[in-house]
Amino acid sequence: MVKVVEMRNVASNKQTGQDAADRIIAHRVLGIPIFAAVIYVVFSISQTHVGPLFADYLVGWIDSFYEYVEGLMGADVSPVLSSLLLDGIIGGVGAVMGFLPLIMVLFFLLALLEDSGYMARVAVVMDRYLKRVGLSGKSIIPMVIGTGCAIPGVMATRTIRDDRQRRTTAMLTPFMPCGAKLPVIALFAGVFFSDAAWVGTAMYFVAILIIITGALIVKRITNEGSAKSYFIMELPDYRLPSLKRAFISMISRAKAFIIRAATIILLCNAVVHLMQTFTWSFQVVEPGMENTSILAGIASPFAFLLIPLGFGAWQLAAAAIAGFIAKENVVGVLAVVYSITNFIDTEEFVLLSGAGDVADVMGLTSVAALAYLMFNLFTPPCFAAIGAMNAEMDSRNWLWAGIGFQFGVGYTVAYFVYQVGTLMTTGNFGAGVIPGLLGVMFIAGVIVFLIRRNDHKSKIELKEAV
Amino acid sequence: MLTNLIIVLIIAVIVAGAAAKLISGRKKGGPCSGCPYSGLGDQSCHGQDHLSCDQTAEGNQ
Numbered sequence: 001m002v003k004v005v006e007m008r009n010v011a012s013n014k015q016t017g018q019d020a021a022d023r024i025i026a027h028r029v030l031g032i033p034i035f036a037a038v039i040y041v042v043f044s045i046s047q048t049h050v051g052p053l054f055a056d057y058l059v060g061w062i063d064s065f066y067e068y069v070e071g072l073m074g075a076d077v078s079p080v081l082s083s084l085l086l087d088g089i090i091g092g093v094g095a096v097m098g099f100l101p102l103i104m105v106l107f108f109l110l111a112l113l114e115d116s117g118y119m120a121r122v123a124v125v126m127d128r129y130l131k132r133v134g135l136s137g138k139s140i141i142p143m144v145i146g147t148g149c150a151i152p153g154v155m156a157t158r159t160i161r162d163d164r165q166r167r168t169t170a171m172l173t174p175f176m177p178c179g180a181k182l183p184v185i186a187l188f189a190g191v192f193f194s195d196a197a198w199v200g201t202a203m204y205f206v207a208i209l210i211i212i213t214g215a216l217i218v219k220r221i222t223n224e225g226s227a228k229s230y231f232i233m234e235l236p237d238y239r240l241p242s243l244k245r246a247f248i249s250m251i252s253r254a255k256a257f258i259i260r261a262a263t264i265i266l267l268c269n270a271v272v273h274l275m276q277t278f279t280w281s282f283q284v285v286e287p288g289m290e291n292t293s294i295l296a297g298i299a300s301p302f303a304f305l306l307i308p309l310g311f312g313a314w315q316l317a318a319a320a321i322a323g324f325i326a327k328e329n330v331v332g333v334l335a336v337v338y339s340i341t342n343f344i345d346t347e348e349f350v351l352l353s354g355a356g357d358v359a360d361v362m363g364l365t366s367v368a369a370l371a372y373l374m375f376n377l378f379t380p381p382c383f384a385a386i387g388a389m390n391a392e393m394d395s396r397n398w399l400w401a402g403i404g405f406q407f408g409v410g411y412t413v414a415y416f417v418y419q420v421g422t423l424m425t426t427g428n429f430g431a432g433v434i435p436g437l438l439g440v441m442f443i444a445g446v447i448v449f450l451i452r453r454n455d456h457k458s459k460i461e462l463k464e465a466v
Numbered sequence: 467m468l469t470n471l472i473i474v475l476i477i478a479v480i481v482a483g484a485a486a487k488l489i490s491g492r493k494k495g496g497p498c499s500g501c502p503y504s505g506l507g508d509q510s511c512h513g514q515d516h517l518s519c520d521q522t523a524e525g526n527q
Contacts, residue, residue: 073473081473089480263488270481 018238022121026235031125038113039204044197046106047186052195054101059342062094066341080277080284087339088273089266095335095343096261096328099183104254106182110147111249115241119144120233126208127231133212134219135172136165137231143169143211146176147204148253150385153178157392168218170392171402172211174381175409177203179253180260180327181377187331187343192369199370203377210378210409217405217447223454260328268322269332276337295337308436309375309411310368310418320375326382338362367421368430371414379410408443415440 024030066086073082113119127140138160146153153173160166177185189199275295279285285293296314303317315337322329335341338361380386380403390399415436422430
């Protein structure tokens with residue numbers, strides 16, 4: 001009886017179907033193209049096929065509501081008030097809300113992937129690369145969480161004990177495209193690249209590349225040995241994902257998105273619209289004299305710095321600045337400053353405005369649009385996420401260095417995308433190539449200076465020790 | 467004139483409502499947009515001093 005009770009079937013030496021799948025899906029080389037293919041399919045379904053179908057209906061309703069309110073007000077209402085309500089509030093919020101179906105489909109598919117056990121394999125694949133560049137084995141968790149929202153992603157870094165690894169992870173996590181950045185990606189992919197799914201996919205991989213390069217740079221600057229850490233995770237079995245769970249996840253995220261659109265985005269759009277309507281002497285801006293507005297006055301100096309990146313218009317600078325309050329604001333402010341209430345059916349707008357293309361209205365080429373998108377994605381995150389970075393880094397020096405690094409990365413990436421892209425498409429460099437190059441060289445110079453300074457310090461310490 | 471006043475009131479109510487929601491959400495610790503744990507009860511990520519995300523991350527290791 002004892003013999004029978006103590007008999008155990010040990011199956012650890014047998015390869016199950018799950019193990020066989022993991023050998024391919026979580027493979028150190030094959031795992032990357034598989035991940036790229038999966039993300040491409042997810043973006044393709046959400047932004048090219050299913051998402052726009054629902055978005056068309058929603059945008060139709062928003063347009064009808066806009067026209068209904070316009071009709072209700074009549075011609076007697078002050079143009080300033082009418083414009084504030086219609087273009088500033090309804091139009092601005094409506095433009096962001098138009099992307100809700102695309103975002104919902106995307107969240108639904110990501111929830112299905114998570115529930116199927118696939119995302120855990122992605123964490124295993126990426127972990128190998130992150131550890132090699134001096135990050136912790138635990139760094140992958142904040143980055144996976146950061147794809148939803150940078151704030152909890154940064155907060156999750158507190159489980160990393162080594163100070164340098166924790167601070168580096170907190171600094172690099174916001175590069176992952178979060179939920180708030182998805183409408184910006186959807187806008188530029190839709191308007192400038194015919195809803196191409198590669199745009200969203202590429203943004204994830206550029207983010208991973210930046211994180212790996214950034215970790216290497218920080219490792220060289222700090223010149224500290226990494227504490228060995230291990231990422232131990234029990235991989236969940238592959239299973240058929242639950243549609244119910246994915247639906248609940250999608251609804252909860254959609255609710256959060258709607259609340260953001262109806263609060264922070266609405267307030268920002270109203271303020272931006274007022275700033276665009278009045279001059280510094282509080283007179284209504286004359287038609288054709290938009291450059292005299294308060295908004296133009298504030299955004300123009302920043303726009304000057306952005307000329308080498310291909311988007312030196314004050315409207316684009318204003319949208320980028322508003323993006324630091326909440327990244328969805330980029331879409332809302334672009335809608336307000338260009339009076340576009342609908343980014344989904346842009347053909348209708350083009351017919352009404354008489355422009356050849358929405359790109360003409362914004363004054364952007366496709367290359368400049370890609371540079372602008374990358375600038376918005378890879379410069380510092382929203383203020384709330386910066387607050388989380390401050391809390392987790394627990395060092396003013398690291399915080400300011402982190403913000404500086406994020407600005408440097410965003411500027412450099414956008415500069416090279418615009419200038420190299422323009423050279424490839426037109427045969428000439430874009431405007432401001434030399435001043436921009438000086439800016440990029442200054443950023444590189446600061447990094448080299450910091451690396452050399454720490455190398456010098458290390459040598460002195462070594463000599464003293466000897 | 468009366469129509470303008472009504473429009474001003476409507477705009478004021480909308481803006482005040484948005485601001486009030488934002489302030490109350492901040493006091494309570496509203497969920498982050500797109501947060502994977504948003505609206506999931508105890509697991510939701512409310513604010514910087516909330517530990518649930520930290521616990522979630524630890525739970526994965």
